[in-house]
Amino acid sequence: MKPIPIILSAFALSMASSAVMADVTSPPHATILLNVSPANSDLTNRGAYIARAADCMACHREDYSGGVAIETPIGNIYSTNITPSTRYGIGNYTESDFKKALKKGRAPTHQLYPAMPYPSYHDINDGDISALFAYFQTVPPVEMAPDKTTHLPFPLNIRTLMLAWNVINVPSTENRSGLAQMQQRGEYLVNNLEHCGTCHTPRNLTQGLDKDKYLSGAPLGKWYAPNITPDNDSGIGRWSEQDIVTYLRTGMLHQRAYAGGPMAEAVAHSTRYLSDEDLSAMASYLKVVPIIKTDDNVSPIDTARLPRPVSSSITYNLIEQKDHLAQAKTSINGETNNNASNSPKALYLANCGSCHGVDGYAQPDARYASIVGLSSIRREKPDALINVIAYGAKGALNTAPKMPGFEKELTHAQIASISNYVRVTFGGLPSSDVSAADVKRILK
Ligand code: HEC
Ligand code: HEC
Ligand code: HEC
Structure with missing residues (x-):
């Protein structure tokens, strides 16, 4: 039985970033938008709400047609079609099949990988499972297989190995006693x-x-x-x-x-x-889970050090914001420093100012993010900020435009310089000394 631990630790690798998801929107089919099921009965509506709370859509797409990649270092695991199509989905499932898939990772014909979060779903109660099952009978069937399916290399393709993994790791949480x-x-x-x-x-x-x-x-x-x-x-x-x-x-x-x-x-x-x-x-x-201290400290917010908005109307006036940016850029160029265009402030204004504003407050009403005081720029470790600058963000909250990544446009030294400027000016930190070497290490 010696290969088992080795294979299990190979799984260890495979599951390392199991929840990093690809784009789940862009369904070619009907979209289910609200917390109600098409059948609109009490039971199925309750199931629709539970499907929201259990976030099935994040991985199975908004129309549950599947094919979303869950990225892992050894390859992608793709979600499957969970609409009631008998050919491509779970239309042949009984409620007991459904319950086993959700709670034990046991589909009728095969063992699931824990990219499907059954170790967490293990303790979903029977009433909620019944409501979910009833709801999934009522969503429009998608008569199509996902365009991508999982192909892991040997031995990771031996799904029954998950049975050993499950003994150690399911359920993934314990209930506490003494809670209100x-x-x-x-x-x-x-x-x-x-x-x-x-x-x-x-x-x-x-x-x-x-x-x-x-x-x-x-x-x-x-x-x-x-x-x-x-x-x-x-x-x-x-x-x-x-x-x-x-x-x-x-x-x-x-x-x-x-x-x-x-x-x-x-x-x-x-x-x-x-x-x-x-x-x-x-x-x-x-508020009552056990306190755990880690080394990823966040500096407490110091509102006295945060910038004031450059104008009281600026959060909704795009044109005024543009004028302020142009002025700020001109005044920097007028400064006697001959390296002005590479100063931290100039770099910020040139690369970030058009969206986040001279003052960092941006246009929250227009769904541009304000970055003033954010926890991501107040952390002792600058990793989160540096990753955002390098790789951008997808705009899942319908921000417009989305934040682009600057990995190619900016040097490590420039990213470091902007990070320090942002942390001190908008995060209210007394100082920040991110170096080009830090950026290189973090982006490696
Ligand atoms: C974090 C991502 C994720 C979430 C959240 C998620 N799933 Fe899955 N699910 C998957 C993946 C990936 C697979 C395929 C796993 C595999 O191939 O081993 C899957 C497989 C399944 C299967 C097996 C289908 C089959 O026969 O192939 C069912 C049923 C299922 N999911 C139902 C649900 C339901 C219902 C919810 C919400 C309560 C849900 N899933 C939430 C990722 C997820
Ligand atoms: C898909 C992975 C994922 C899931 C699921 C998730 N989070 Fe998060 N959460 C993150 C990440 C990553 C961040 C950092 C900010 C970001 O991604 O925008 C975060 C940030 C947070 C923060 C802000 C912390 C800070 O210091 O700024 C809170 C609070 C939080 N999550 C609570 C929750 C709760 C409660 C749940 C369950 C309902 C949850 N998260 C589910 C990934 C996740
Ligand atoms: C094209 C517009 C645009 C530009 C240019 C831009 N951003 Fe952003 N930024 C956004 C949007 C939109 C968000 C919100 C992201 C989301 O919701 O996906 C954001 C989010 C952020 C966040 C918050 C991330 C978090 O999770 O806490 C930081 C910090 C940030 N930007 C810094 C910068 C810096 C520094 C620059 C310049 C190097 C920059 N941005 C350039 C649009 C932009």
């Missing part, structure tokens, strides 16, 4: 339906979730899902419950935080649709 009723609901949402830990909890050696480091932050491809335990320095201990609710509802928190990457997808497809009660339940639970 509302917190129990929050725990169920966070752990099971929303599977927040698949991104925010670090992985163990076999790449299952590391329960001892529950929700304390984990790398995610070019992003990093931060520590969301209630630690004051490295987590979200300074956030109020209402802050958490606002962030999950809108993807942003004024002068504090912004969901621009994978979190934006979670907000866009799932959390913004939840009821106030459910968002409050999650917030209340996140």
Whole structure:
């Protein structure tokens, strides 16, 4: 039985960034938009809401036709068609088949990879499974196979190996005792339906979730899902419950935080649709999860150091914003420094100012992101900011235009220089000393 551990650790690699998703929009078929099922019965509507809360769309597409790549270092795992098509989807599933697939990763003919988050779904209750199953009977069938399917190399293509993996890693979370009723609901949402830990909890050696480091932050491809335990320095201990609710509802928190990457997808497809009660339940639970300190400290917000908007009307007046930018650029060129065009401020104005504004406040009303005070620019580790500058963001919250990546346009020294400028000017940090070597290391 010796090969098993080796193969399991190969899986470890394969699941390393299991939740980094490709574009899920662009369905060629009908789109399901609201929290109601086409059948509109109480049971199926409840199922539609649970499908939102469990974020099935993030991976199976808005019309559930599948084919979305879950990126892994050894190749992509593609989601499948879960519409009621009997030929291409799950139309032949019984409710018991459906339950086994969701809770045990056991499809009728094969074992699933944990890119499908069954280790989290394992504790979904039977009532919710029935409602989900009823709902999936009512979505329009897509009579087409996904254009891409999973082909992992040997031995990773031996799906039954997941049975051994499951013994160690399923279920991926434990329920706590002594929680108030509302917190129990929050725990169920966070752990099971929303599977927040698949991104925010670090992985163990076999790449299952590391329960001892529950929700304390984990790398995610070019992003990093931060520590969301209630630690004051490295987590979200300074956030109020209402802050958490606002962030999950809108993807942003004024002068504090912004969901621009994978979190934006979670907000866009799932959390913004939840009821106030459910968002409050999650917030209340996140306040009582065990505190874990990590070294990814965020400097507390110092509002006195944040810039003032250059104009009181600027957040909605694009033309005025353009004038301010032109003025700021001219005044820099007039400065006697002969290296003016490469000064940190000039680099910021030239590359970032057209969208984020001279003052960083940008155009939130026009869905341009304000970057003033964001947690991503107040972290001791500049990784998140540098990755955003290099690779851009997809605009999952319908921002216009999307943020481009500057990996090719800017040198490492220029990215470092802009990072320092942004961290001090808009993040309110007393100082910042990101170097070209740091940028090189982070982008490697
Ligand atoms: C994080 C991504 C992700 C989420 C969220 C997700 N799935 Fe999946 N799902 C997958 C992937 C990937 C596969 C294919 C796995 C494989 O090939 O081993 C899959 C497979 C399945 C299957 C097996 C279908 C078959 O026979 O091939 C079912 C059923 C399913 N998902 C239902 C759901 C439902 C219902 C939800 C929401 C409650 C959901 N999934 C949420 C990624 C996801
Ligand atoms: C697909 C991966 C993914 C999922 C699922 C996910 N997150 Fe996130 N989350 C991230 C990433 C990455 C960030 C960093 C910001 C970004 O991506 O825009 C983040 C940021 C956050 C932040 C802001 C932290 C800060 O310091 O700014 C909070 C709070 C948060 N997530 C809570 C949650 C909760 C609660 C859930 C479950 C409902 C959840 N996340 C699900 C990836 C994810
Ligand atoms: C074409 C417009 C545009 C340009 C140019 C641009 N950005 Fe952005 N930026 C955006 C948008 C839109 C978002 C919100 C991203 C999203 O929702 O996907 C954003 C988000 C951000 C964020 C927040 C990310 C997070 O998750 O916390 C930072 C920081 C940022 N930009 C910095 C910069 C810097 C520095 C530059 C210059 C090197 C720059 N941007 C250039 C449009 C732009």
